Amino acid sequence: MDIQALRSANPDHWARAAAIRTLTLDAVAAANSGHSGMPMGMADVATVLFGNHLRFDPKAPHWPDRDRFILSAGHGSMLIYSLLYLTGYEQATLQQLKDFRQWGSRTAGHPEYGHLEGVETTTGPLGQGIANSVGFAIAEEALRARWGKKIINHHTYVMAGDGCLMEGVSQEAIGLAGMQQLGHLIVFFDNNNITIDGTVDMADATDQSARFAASGWHVQEIDGHDPAAIDAAIVAAKADPRPSMISCKTHIALGHAAQDTSKGHGALTDADQLRATKEAYGAPMGDFEVDPAVKAWWEGLGQRGAAARNEWDAAFAKLSKAKQDEFTRSFALEAPKKLAATIKALKKQFAEEAPKLATRASSQKVLEVINPLMSETLGGSADLTGSNNTKTGDLGVFTPEDREGRYIHYGIREHGMAAMMNGMALHGGIRPYGGTFMCFVDYMRGAMRLSSLMGVPVVYVVSHDSIGLGEDGPTHQPVEHLALMRATPNLNVIRPADTIEVAEAWEIALTEKATPSALALSRQGLPTVRTEHKTKNLTAQGAYVLKDAEAAKRQAILMASGSEVSVALAAREMLEAEGIGTRVVSMPSMELFAAQDEKYRKRVLPGGPVRVAVEAGVRQGWDQWLLGERGREQKAGFVGMDSFGASAPAKTLFEEFGITAEAVAQKVRDLLA
């Protein structure tokens, strides 16, 4: 690449883009780790995007109608840190660049949501950003339809590399975006032909332009170092009603000795090469040095955004007070005031009716009441709508023709669904929930973990939560998935036992602001176990005494969650009849119980009695409550699964795998003997 030719063709542009490149080189050198090549390759695109198009105001990083800029190729984090510093975001200080990748700094190795204003989502695990961005774009379309163009009308810009596009989740996102005709979504493909192992052709021969076009995208191919071409492509992309992909032919680590090589992908720290690169660029030679005129130009860009924001403020002020409050409430993730009373009334009704229902069906009953109250919910399912019971009567379906529809048919795309829900939640103004079978948590783990890491209150509706699924067999029967989810930090796993706990679970999930929830729901019908109405949300305590010993002194405590609570109750009946005083503890959520104070936990799980836990999953996770918390090995037992399931009717499976009231009662008798 002839750097001199690039410099002389567009000297001003060059100097501005070079600032991104030199800051990247300096920060990576200081950290002695990181990825230099991506920011150096995409600096021209970023400069044109920010310079001519991006609607942003560094003074108001949370302005709801800003354009969203998503760095899907998150390893190139110095690109976004440089941009935020250059344009003058308050938190993006020069010191932060110097502390790149150090303990306590805002400038983590990969961009982390919540660490630094201007970072819209956590990226690094490849493919997530592009899938998030489809969620951002859906949120924008939905909110534009609801609030009008004067309040919501912005673009989502994404930079994605070969890695993002090789990850399967990208196809799920591309497919839905094309079908949904998300015209405000613009993806820049950093087409540099380099991955960590070598050139892309070592692993892929895909014509990415043809691939996007096959899913209904508007596609352009440009020289990613030609500012005029970049600008023209963005103009054309904005004008086209389809989502746009701009394939930008770039040189990774442009102008460095490692240009166009795998080495250029990583940390370029050689001091001589660094100096030579800066010289070739004609850039200031000092560490972290930026020409003051260049810095001033970058800082001036915010003025365009500030003007737009002033217009927006004026438009917002013209909304009715009620609308303003509703908008603010939904973006602040505040539940509507009516929610609590509505849930209470529903619980009372359920306690009186005592329905026998699968908890997935209970969940739909609760949603039928909640969705009309909370206009910010956006439901969906990965092609299991009738099984997950996620669609309610009032929602309508979100399509290109109906942007007010609040239900999304995600297709058979669990990972994409989860990543898109993250994007919607991060956009703000939307509370997404989405359903699949619990076993397919496996497919969406990559994005679920990021919900937890970022602390976005997405709700995962995971039905068919055990061998109770029956005939579909072990591929569809979760066994280890409760343990797997419980092992994940900052995830509320709630497995309600009946309709009333389902209502409580939804109340918890929809009032969370920084923790995602997974609601584990049964396929099979379950009796109401909470026949006595309590206004308090007992599920929020994680575990509680459902029924205490009556016949005699308490000799046993049975713990269970979800569909096994009724099994425990039946076992209790047997034991009480034999004079063995037995308490049943319903434990819908271990995380929430662990968060209670010692005193409460001790009241629920006193030392002394034998303890038997019953859950149609693996034991891992239960030892904390069986052996810990005043428990003892000699007085503890577990009734559950220690293998994969099988294909047969559910009733047969529970019998064959020994998850029955009789087995629970026998375990107690054995422990007492």
Add this chain to the structure above:
Amino acid sequence: MDIQALRSANPDHWARAAAIRTLTLDAVAAANSGHSGMPMGMADVATVLFGNHLRFDPKAPHWPDRDRFILSAGHGSMLIYSLLYLTGYEQATLQQLKDFRQWGSRTAGHPEYGHLEGVETTTGPLGQGIANSVGFAIAEEALRARWGKKIINHHTYVMAGDGCLMEGVSQEAIGLAGMQQLGHLIVFFDNNNITIDGTVDMADATDQSARFAASGWHVQEIDGHDPAAIDAAIVAAKADPRPSMISCKTHIALGHAAQDTSKGHGALTDADQLRATKEAYGAPMGDFEVDPAVKAWWEGLGQRGAAARNEWDAAFAKLSKAKQDEFTRSFALEAPKKLAATIKALKKQFAEEAPKLATRASSQKVLEVINPLMSETLGGSADLTGSNNTKTGDLGVFTPEDREGRYIHYGIREHGMAAMMNGMALHGGIRPYGGTFMCFVDYMRGAMRLSSLMGVPVVYVVSHDSIGLGEDGPTHQPVEHLALMRATPNLNVIRPADTIEVAEAWEIALTEKATPSALALSRQGLPTVRTEHKTKNLTAQGAYVLKDAEAAKRQAILMASGSEVSVALAAREMLEAEGIGTRVVSMPSMELFAAQDEKYRKRVLPGGPVRVAVEAGVRQGWDQWLLGERGREQKAGFVGMDSFGASAPAKTLFEEFGITAEAVAQKVRDLLA
């Protein structure tokens, strides 16, 4: 659809295909569950494929050079069960069809590998079959190059639906298959425009033919009910050097009242409709009844395969005895005799050299010795070759130009890699191993679980196994992943502490026949902790006493795995210096330890001393050894993670998160106080 026109156009073909359709209807009706529509839609394609092309012998279902038939749309399991029954596979009895989806039958809801001969892989979780099939096709190419065309030369045929193609993993598979030019792979796309939620256009507008073509596939579009067109397409696909996709326009539930609807996707059990459908077909009306002439035709198909198999037997007999033995050994998953001695010698050398190495680097050292011994290994990485240390000097790279290369650059495709490895292992003759960062187990969980469920001894090399990864930050630092893998039935999770345990871990992984292994390896350098040479594979015991109390009576037992074993040893030094007798137990594998007898476990973990476990992951899973196995809550502690990690140098992270020898020693002192 005019059924009468179809019948009269090809009466013989029609009757044969109708047998699949009526058996499906009858079995689903008997089970009162299942999926009728897919087998009914694809019966014509299956009939032509089996009738004119598939190289199979029902009398020799394990014949290595058979064509592989993969039903990626696994919910249509009655298609494959019907075919196996009709063609006369011994295990596929009529009774099995009658026991469809019942406890103990071979005819599970979804096809389960190992339950019924002729079922090549477990499918049902969508997208897995098509990705498996790329692994089958790679195995075929690799073995053809090694053994010659007379020994290995067959095709892999796949049936995939819209669901498989919407799942992201399919894109990963399609991309690699195209680049690798897998000419013996032929995918039939069941293009019926129906998913569970409705028509495909509710969630997707992708032109699948264009999408496959974009990745370098040969693509054809045909009427999936026209036998001549089906045959011509298969002939053309076989002739083309590229992988082929044949888009078959079909009608789901053809000829039934529910044809072309979502309802048709599911269980069609209405007796009147069933009768009407059989009448329209002109099929025998009895339950499970097949016209004897039709059955005879199906059974006759095996003769073509039997002749081919006789030819194959003759060719195989011409191989040298040594080659025959090697072929048989590799297909039987027997390790070569030399392996044990080689590992022993390597351990001795390592014990003497006592290198300080990251276990990922140790792993490469071991592989450098193993790969030349075991021609059946096929290594690879999801674009992290230099980081996972998975490539050894002798392997060469598997490409269209070099099919003898034994290393695969999978690209940034973890899920695809795992699913392809399953396919390779299932094909036989190959022992695949593949690497990625441990955090990205999240991306490949869907396929990893199936390794465990099917019992295929794939080896997952998961490096960068903790916060020891350092600056890349929490998106790349596993915290819950050891727990998550340990929760999975039939998966050996091995986290070796040093070079010697790495050698033992590989020996275990490569001698397993029915259990996959995950080797958790460190990024950071670790000292040799096993400085005394033992010929016995101590890692195979799961846990063992690494160093016992010396200074005084044993008051404490420290347990650790991987990189934290040296932390425990350092803590022991401190404690011993204070007169606190301390044992260190290295616990590389909880599963293997749990499988030891009580006596051994008690010897390693006697009751009495305080117990502290140290591992840079979450506690879940450790309670079994801390509180169980004679442990007690008051005398047990854990030093590890209870949150996500952070971005900083590794040493800083271990200090900030308190995973240090000092913290471990202090925990012991506190528990003894």
